[in-house]
Amino acid sequence: xxxxxxxxxxxxxxxxxxxxxxxxxGIGDVGAISCGDALRLMLKVDPETEIITAAKFQxxxxxxxxxxxxxxxxxxxxxxxSEAMQLTNQDIADFLGGLPPEKMHCSVMGYEALRAAxxxxxxxxxxxxxxxxxxxxxxxxxxxxxxxRAIRVNKLTTIEQVTHFTKAVGSCGTCIEGVEGVLGRVNxxxxxxxxxxxxxxxxxxxxxxxxxxxxxxxxxxGAKQQMTTLQKIKLxxxxxxxxxxxxxxxxxxxxxxxxxxDRVLVRxxxxxxxxxxxxxxxxxxxxRLVAKIGRPLRVIPVPAGH
Amino acid sequence: MRxxxxxxxxxxxxxxxxxxxxxxxxTEQFGNASSMHAFGxxxxxxxxxxxxxxQALLGTEFxxxxxxxxxxxxxxxxxxxxxxxxxxxxxEIVTSTVEHPAILALCQWLQKSRGIKVSYVPxxxxxxxxxxxxxxxxxxxxxxxxxxxxxxxxGTIFPVETLADLAHEAGALFHTDAVQxxxxxxxxxxxxxxxxxxxxxxKLHAPKGVGALYVRRGVRxxxxxxxxxxxxxxxxxxxxAPGIIGLGAAADLAIQHMQDEQTRVAALRDRLEKGxxxxxxxxxxxxxxxxxLPNTANIAFEFIEGEGILLLLNKEGIACSSGSACTSGSLExxxxxxxxxxxxxxxxxxxxxxxxxxxxxxxxxxxxDVMPKIVExxxxxxxxxxxxxxxxxxxxYA
Numbered sequence: 158x159x160x161x162x163x164x165x166x167x168x169x170x171x172x173x174x175x176x177x178x179x180x181x182x183g184i185g186d187v188g189a190i191s192c193g194d195a196l197r198l199m200l201k202v203d204p205e206t207e208i209i210t211a212a213k214f215q216x217x218x219x220x221x222x223x224x225x226x227x228x229x230x231x232x233x234x235x236x237x238x239s240e241a242m243q244l245t246n247q248d249i250a251d252f253l254g255g256l257p258p259e260k261m262h263c264s265v266m267g268y269e270a271l272r273a274a275x276x277x278x279x280x281x282x283x284x285x286x287x288x289x290x291x292x293x294x295x296x297x298x299x300x301x302x303x304x305x306r307a308i309r310v311n312k313l314t315t316i317e318q319v320t321h322f323t324k325a326v327g328s329c330g331t332c333i334e335g336v337e338g339v340l341g342r343v344n345x346x347x348x349x350x351x352x353x354x355x356x357x358x359x360x361x362x363x364x365x366x367x368x369x370x371x372x373x374x375x376x377x378x379g380a381k382q383q384m385t386t387l388q389k390i391k392l393x394x395x396x397x398x399x400x401x402x403x404x405x406x407x408x409x410x411x412x413x414x415x416x417x418x419d420r421v422l423v424r425x426x427x428x429x430x431x432x433x434x435x436x437x438x439x440x441x442x443x444x445r446l447v448a449k450i451g452r453p454l455r456v457i458p459v460p461a462g463h
Numbered sequence: 464m465r466x467x468x469x470x471x472x473x474x475x476x477x478x479x480x481x482x483x484x485x486x487x488x489x490t491e492q493f494g495n496a497s498s499m500h501a502f503g504x505x506x507x508x509x510x511x512x513x514x515x516x517x518q519a520l521l522g523t524e525f526x527x528x529x530x531x532x533x534x535x536x537x538x539x540x541x542x543x544x545x546x547x548x549x550x551x552x553x554x555e556i557v558t559s560t561v562e563h564p565a566i567l568a569l570c571q572w573l574q575k576s577r578g579i580k581v582s583y584v585p586x587x588x589x590x591x592x593x594x595x596x597x598x599x600x601x602x603x604x605x606x607x608x609x610x611x612x613x614x615x616x617x618g619t620i621f622p623v624e625t626l627a628d629l630a631h632e633a634g635a636l637f638h639t640d641a642v643q644x645x646x647x648x649x650x651x652x653x654x655x656x657x658x659x660x661x662x663x664x665x666k667l668h669a670p671k672g673v674g675a676l677y678v679r680r681g682v683r684x685x686x687x688x689x690x691x692x693x694x695x696x697x698x699x700x701x702x703x704a705p706g707i708i709g710l711g712a713a714a715d716l717a718i719q720h721m722q723d724e725q726t727r728v729a730a731l732r733d734r735l736e737k738g739x740x741x742x743x744x745x746x747x748x749x750x751x752x753x754x755x756l757p758n759t760a761n762i763a764f765e766f767i768e769g770e771g772i773l774l775l776l777n778k779e780g781i782a783c784s785s786g787s788a789c790t791s792g793s794l795e796x797x798x799x800x801x802x803x804x805x806x807x808x809x810x811x812x813x814x815x816x817x818x819x820x821x822x823x824x825x826x827x828x829x830x831x832d833v834m835p836k837i838v839e840x841x842x843x844x845x846x847x848x849x850x851x852x853x854x855x856x857x858x859x860y861a
Contacts, residue, residue: 169774175844190847191807193768193796197846215846217811219770223844296795328795 183278194218513711535663617750618759
């Protein structure tokens, strides 16, 4: 049984905006019955304002496909078409309180249908296939453009994720090399544009043995070694020195008063006194110290003059 | 509302009498049957009796023909891998396109990792094996032919005796995955040419985690698990005494209820099937209606998707399963229905209702009451549905 959220279930059991929209002026069809899911999105757009005044859907597919389609209509009604175009599949998933990873392709289908329906409204002929580059996955009729959009919008970095979001590679698997190529290229572009951390980007040449993600930032003294109080104080002092320039630039300052076990007493001064954001500053200092020392600490402000 | 469980081909409820038979072997008679003391020997005696009970269900002559396993899948794997080792000079497998993954995934792995040649014999639109293709696939290199006794999705029964004879003519062993058949159809293996047969306890009201491989006397078996001398060295592992004893009790009950399964359960299934087809258009039975397990109905509802049907049935407290892609997470609809060339318009909306002796007329009434509304609701949502659309498949049942 899938772990659907209550909202997915609600939108499946009682879908909103289901059925045929008689006077639609923008219709988007994506998917096919052979693929196991298909969605027809029908829009009524006011030509004056370009506001989507009505939207309805018909969907052949699983519970999450029906819920995603209904969620999409709820998200776009009342928006202008340019506002609607800002939506991504992630907005559909978020609206539903999330989807199981294997079902993310349902949200992508909604996103693709929206693009198709708006293109249809604008009078562009939407060819769901293969104008946007090569047809990658022949089993489900997925082209390069759709795979690339799903990778960018959702920051996908593995083939498994691409399958969950687009279904590509999910059947016969012969398109895996093509999809690897697209994933590698798009991830490289994203890293170059600063949108993706190079460490997690897809690398087809990477080792087949998965590496365990680092769970904790290692302590500078090594995980097993006990820290002496003096070492701890030195680290804390160093960290506070790093923070002070930022405080000073706002006319404030901070000094270490005492270290008592895991309690770090600091004194804020200058503009920090009476500042309503002082508690934010304390939290910021605490985060910084925890990162530096690698263990939990509590930063406690002592009043000025004590 | 009383829940309606119609997914007995997935698993069955453990019969309370089976539980009762098992319970002493957890906390009282907990010994290891191999031990040289009273704790061990009393378990040994109970295991012997359980073996006789299972023998009676299968109609086997010799107690050493049964090798207990942890599951039907393990029995299937043991049979195929053993045949590849014992049949010198033979390294090919013949099987069907509609086997359970316990066979299919193993065969695909053997092809890939060991370069073993596997022939997949096709079926027709009713799910019946193409006997001519089977005969042609068998040859001097065939180590083993493995064809299921009955299909888990459609219930279609295969002519295993004929298939065993044909395999022997080619000098190959014959194995059958009888996981869905054992306990539902009478068997008499002492008069059979079948060399090996797999079964699983949880499909016949015994617990999960116990299965068995029947190995006809004289057929060599290479163990899958090596270790202790249990099962005459053919399956090392301390005996799962509660499980084996539960399987024995379940076999005993299956014999008692065999007549009921063949008549009353089959009548329930038929009433459900006829009732649904009367009430709902664009629906048809898949599988061989003339030669099926008595408990299984697989009905394809066109233009809708199975997961939605299951979710709405579940909301009404009705449990069954579907061959749809969405429920399996595989993205592809059932390989069985695809092998039968059931069109996609219907394969995605195929629902399996599988009965057991625990079902009754009230269960059938509930489904007949609820199902037409569910299909109607989903068809109203479907972009492909048009009332009066022509069914693009020759139904096997009108």
